[in-house]
Amino acid sequence: MTRNFRPRQLVRAALPALLLLAIAACGGNYPNSTFLPNTEFNRDLTATWNTMMFWGTIVFVVVEVILIVAIVRYRRRPGTPEPKHVHGNTLMEITWTVLPLVVLGIIAVPTVRYIWKYQAPAPADALKVQVIGHQWWWEFKYPQYNVSTANEVYLQAGRAVEFELRTVDVIHSFWIPALGGKRDLINNKTNILWFTPDSTGEQSFIGSCNEYCGDSHANMRFRAYTVNAANFESWARHQAANAVFPPPPPAATEAATAVPAANTGATQPAPAPAAAPSTGFEFPREQMGAHTLPSTPIPASLKFNEALLANGDATRGFETYSRSLCIGCHTIRGNPASRSPIGPDLTHLASRHTIAAGLFPNDAKHLAYWIKNAVAMKPGAKMQVVGKGEIDAVTKKPVAAGGLTDEQIADIVAYLRTLK
Amino acid sequence: MATVAASPTYASHATGEKEGIMAWLTTTDHKKIGTLYLHTSLFFFIFGGLEAVLMRWQLMKPNMTVVTADQFNQLFTMHGTTMVFLAIMPLSAAFFNYLIPLQLGARDVAFPRLNAFSYWVYLFGGLFITIPIFGWMAPNGGWFAYAPLSGRTYSPGINMDFWVLGIQILGVSSLAAAFNFATTVINLRAPGMNLMRMPMFTWMSFVTQFLIILAFPVITIALVFLQFDRFFGTNFYQVSAGADPLLWQHLFWVFGHPEVYILILPAFGLVSEVLPTNSKKPLFGYPVMAYSGILIGFLGFGVWAHHMFAVGMGPIGDTVFSLTTMLIAIPTGVKIFNWIFTMWGGSIRFTAAMKFAIGLIALFTIGGISGISHSSPPSDLQQTDTYYIVAHFHYVLFGGAIMGIFSGIYHYFPKMYGRYMNETLGTWHFWLNFIAMNLTFFPMHFSGMLGMPRRIYTYDANQGWDTFNMISTAGAFLLMPATLIFIYNFFSSKKGGEPAPPNAWDAATLEWSIPSPPPEYNFAKIPVVHSRYPLWDLTHPERTKDVPHTDAGMVHTGEHDVVDMHIETETFTAKQLGIPMPSATIKPFWTALGMVIMFTGLLMMPHNKTAGYAGIGVGAAMLVGFLYAWLTTPLEEHH
Missing domain, CATH: 1.10.287.90 (Helix Hairpins)
Structure with missing residues (x-):
């Protein structure tokens, strides 16, 4: 070791790093x-x-x-006298x-x-949202509006929102950092969290699970949108309606729009409206913040023939879907075959911007890979592997009977894309 | 008060002593057991550190794929478990073993064979819980193992079985050691050493033993419940049967918060030895330091639910636990000021040990202040389970406990090996460690407050966390060369370090009045203590003239080998001096191994009943058989 470089000089070397940290902390987009x-x-x-x-x-x-x-x-120096011995x-x-x-x-x-x-207690006129945690996704129900959706929660700007937090499996924690503190979802207990997004305007936010909940804890994210009153009503009305397949031509449906029973607080779905309005408010993709647009890469090991997506047939997809493993877990209101409450409600899947609890963008390509092998896309995912020839997560054997080919998956994607 | 060289009673050289590996396997000498603890826990410290480096590598940038989700979850579970149970606690135990009898003027601990048993249980338990990571089968439910995730329903694999059984094994070791050291402190103090004359390290260790004695039964009960749920289908935490999963959280944190003080108080004790010695001044406010340690231990049992401000306890619970948590800052702050004013007006010698001790004061202060910021539940709702918390407790445990332990190692190395550690390398170690530590953990304050949750194996781009994660990872990589320097220094100084005199640092307490390394019997003649600073009474009476003293004549012991405070310079064997020492015995080793085989049998039960019954049968037979043999053998051979 040379005499002219002493450990203390490390401090000088560390200063630029600290400076960088200070700059990073003060500037930047958070x-x-x-x-x-x-x-x-x-x-x-x-x-x-x-x-x-x-x-x-x-x-x-x-x-x-x-x-x-x-x-x-x-500091002791040569000739430092014996110090004074103070004991306290x-x-x-x-x-x-x-x-x-x-x-x-x-x-x-x-x-x-x-x-x-x-x-x-929250203000009496608060918007009530039931948040139900699942490994590893979020179910959102609006009892006042008969809405059930997943992984994207719409809030009304300026109106208090009261979240009723429950879980069906393990403990999770509900958190939208830019809107307020978190609260845990505890079994056999309903927790309450409320706040008023009073100065947000129309914005998109990231939410996440904050209590370790197993394999894909990191992938249990969601989106929150604050929208104005009119847009919120439009969104809620549309979400409460059933899916219609095949979709009616745009103009013909306006008259058939059924207004759901608002503010009843009923948790049971009201009698299903005859047909869905073809349009409801959807938070515009171009207004979404960069942080809310997912960029998770698709695992390199997973292959899908993407050329097939252009030829996917929604009608064939509807029929395949309605006979497949999919209906064992999912609900599509309006599709009588698909009524299982285990997985996310897909009734208006195409109106959402993300899939897999905020992990991937909701487009044909990501949907196809997701359906083919959800476990490869998201570690531990509870969704069954349905792609023919893919390795099943439970049996560790290739999926054979009942498995879906890339063509069939392309058709199902086409069907799901109609669920606006 | 004079220098008395012990005189040998008979000159025949010791015979029948075990040598080589058997000497270590059969030892009942607290110094050898302390050495075993030190080396084993340093190994686990490195191992836990490498787990952390892998995690930091994975989190260097968004969407990295260095490890899988499950591997990451195993890594953070094992990093926490390793650092708490296998590194910091046993590093403290190494000092308890080595120093408590020496500081008390005793020839060994109260129960030497139980002491050996504690070590072997720790070693086997540590291996039991660590080995599975080599097959990626390690525990993956977090070191906190929250129900219901840790139950069989949501963690069906063998992973959490290793954890629930392994922590029970380690608990046996901690409890046995704690009873042993508490008894030692109560019963084996040298004549004249009343409680308020004990060295501060022994004081803080004494408080720690009671924390262990009171906290570990709670986690044991929680673990037994979890074990019954997992193996025998009971419903303590089975939510589908109506259980309240918060039962686990309350039990875990009633243990878990005192555990934090179990980790930090011994380090506080170590720097309370280093600072006065290197400042040439007595400890400022000794009684206040002792009382604040007791108060920290006491309050530590009344704050556990501050880990649970987000669970919805209701406003009364939140208020009570918030206020008790704030109160605990008072005795901690008192300690900080007393340390600083120990140095104030002193003549400070900057040894490596001293640098680490000052590092503890500087960094623990940061951890204390961030701790206050989450004692307030409204503020904590934005902080709990984020990287801000990770930053906080690493300032407390790395900046506090680890810095204090390093300080202790540099300071006591000359006592253990009769040689100094290299001071230049020690200074490099300190500065690299200090910079790398801040580089790793300071940015985590930012990433946490900017919304980054804990325990995530990956994160998306554009979240505003990239820079901070990059810096944290760079810091973690820099911690590796820092630690390597230490390890090199440690091992090379054992053989080639500069020889150290018995009182290597001109210190004040009994352990420095005997040769280095200490002879097997420690003290040929038990010294009579007249003040808090018995050695300074001899070497620097001017430093101790203001503290209470008792006359030599006031202490009546009735024992023939008690002599007034003196310095011993020569090393003999116990046989030469006719001092009865506990015999070497292999029985605690086999007893501990039997216990761990028994637990391994239980671990096998869900997978292979035959192996399970065999393991339980063999293990239980060994446990009972060797324990019986141990208990019916006298501690000492008759001369």
């Missing part, structure tokens, strides 16, 4: 920041944080400055016991206030 003032909830949480960081910074500076002064000033000082001990108590008192005031504020 769409999931927990400090975004989108809700009163988040603003109050940020205010609590700011109080704590103000005092925390003072404590930090005081402690580190005294520490640094001590080690610089009292009662007054100082009392000081550094009482001063932190005062600081903690200052922090405790907003803490206790906000604990009670956000565990009080």
Whole structure:
């Protein structure tokens, strides 16, 4: 080791890294920041944080400055005399016991206030959303609107929303960082979380599961959209309606639009409307933030003949779907064969922007790979592997009888794409 | 008070001593057992570190495929389990073993064979829980193993069986050791060493033993419930039968939070030895330091539900646990200030040990402040289960516990091996470690507050987390050369380090009044202690003149080999001095192995009944047989 390079010089080398960190922290685009003032909830949480960081910074500076002064000033040098042997000082001990108590008192005031504020009942006119956690996807139900959907939750800007949180398997945690704090989904218990997205405008947000829940915990994401009242009503009305296949020509359906029983709070589906309106509001893809457009790569090991997608036939797909393994788990309201409540409701699948709990964009290509082998696309996925010749996750053998060929999958994709 | 060289009573050289590997397998010497603990736990520390490096590699950029989801889940489960149960706790145990009897002026621990048993159970339990990762069959439910995910329904494989049984095995080791050390401290203190004269490391260790004694039964009950659920179909956490999964969380954290103090208090104790010695000053506010340690231990049992602010406990529970959590900052802050004012006005010698001790003060402060920020439930709702928490507890456990333990290793190495560790390499280790540690964990504050959840094996692009993850990964890679320097220094200094005098750092406590490495009997004559700083009473009386002293004549022991405070310079064998020492015995080794074979049999039950019954039968027979043989053999041979 040379004399002219001492370990202390490492500190100088580390400074650029710290500077980079500081720049990264101050500039940059942070769409999931927990400090975004989108809700009163988040603003109050940020205010609590700011109080704590103000005092925390003072404590930090005081402690580190005294520490640094001590080690610089009292460094042993040749000829340093024997120090004075102080064993303690009662007054100082009392000081550094009482001063932190005062600081903690200052922090405790907003803490206790906000604990009670956000565990009080939600405003009476709040939008109610039932959130049901599954390994590894989110089910959203709107009892006031008879809507059942998955992995994309629409909220009304300016209106309080009350989430009723439940789980069907293990513990999950519901979190939209840019809108507020999280709350766990606990078995045999209904938890409540509410806030008002009062200053968001129309925006898209990322949500995620925050309690470790097994293999694909990292892939249990969702999207939240805040939309204005008219758009919300349009979306909800359309989502409550049944899927119609084959889809009616656009103009003819307006008259047949049935308005679902709004604000009844009923959890049972109302008698099914005769036909779906062909249009309902859908959060525009071009308004979606870059962070809400998934970019998960398709695993290289999974192959699908993408050329087939252009020739997929929706009618054949409807028939194949209605006889396939798919109906063992999925519901498509309007398709009498498909009524199982186990997997996500596919009634208006094509109106969603993502599939597989926010892992992939909802387009023909990703749907095809997903149907062929969901487990390869998303580790541990509970959806059965249906692609013919693919290795089944449970039996570890190639799927044979009942498996779907690439042609059949292309047809089913064509059918699913009609479920606007 | 004079220097007394022990005089041999008879000169015949010791015979019949075991040598080579058998000497280690049969040892009941607390110093040898401490050495075994130190090496084994350093191995597990490296192993757990490599698991972390793999995880950081996977998280370097979005959508990486270095490991699979399940492999990542095994890695974070085992990283946590390894660092808590196999690295930091046993690193502390290495110091308990080596130092407590020496600091007390005792010749061994209260139950030397139980001590050997604790080590062997730890080793076998550690292997039991670690080996499966080589086949990617390791536990994958998190080190916290939340119900119902950890139950048979959602974790059907053998993975969590390793965990639920392995942690029980390790719990036996911890409990046996804790009873042993608590008894040692209560009963084997040198004449004149009342509780308020114990060295601060022994004080903090004493508090830690009670935390273990009170916390481990809780996790044991939780684990037995989980084991019964998994193996025998009971319904303690079976949610489909109506169980409340929060039962597990409450039991786990009633153990889990005191566990944090079990990890940190021994490190606090170590730096409380290093700082005064290297500042040439007594510890500032000794009684307050002792009481604040007790208070931390006491309050540590009343804050567990702050891990559960998101579960919906209701406002009363949230308020109570928030306020108790804030209170625990007081005794911790008191310690920080007392350490700084120990140095203030001193004459500071910057040994490697001292640098790590100062590093602990600087970094633990950051962990303490971020800790306050999630003692407030409203704020915590944005922080819990994010990378902000990962940042927080690594500042506490890496910046605190690990820094303190490194400090202790550099400081006590000359006592253990009679040689100094290389100070230049130690300084390199400190600065690389300090920089890499901050580079790894400081950015996690940002990634957490910017919305990144914990325990995710992958994340998407454009989330605003890329830069921070890249820096964290770079820091983790830099921790590897830092640790390599330490390991090289550790092993090369054993043979080639600069020889150290018995009182290598001009310290104040009893362990430095005997030769290095200490003879098997530790003290030829048990010293009579007159103050908190018995060795400074002899070497630097001016430093201790203001602390309470007792006259030599006030201590009556009635024992013939008790002598007034003195320095021992010569090494003999126990036989030469006629000191009865506990005999070497293999029985604790076989007893521990039998217990682990028994657990392995239970592990096999769902897969192969014959192997299962055989394992349980053989293991139980070994356990009972060797335990019986052990208990009917006297501790000491009669001379």
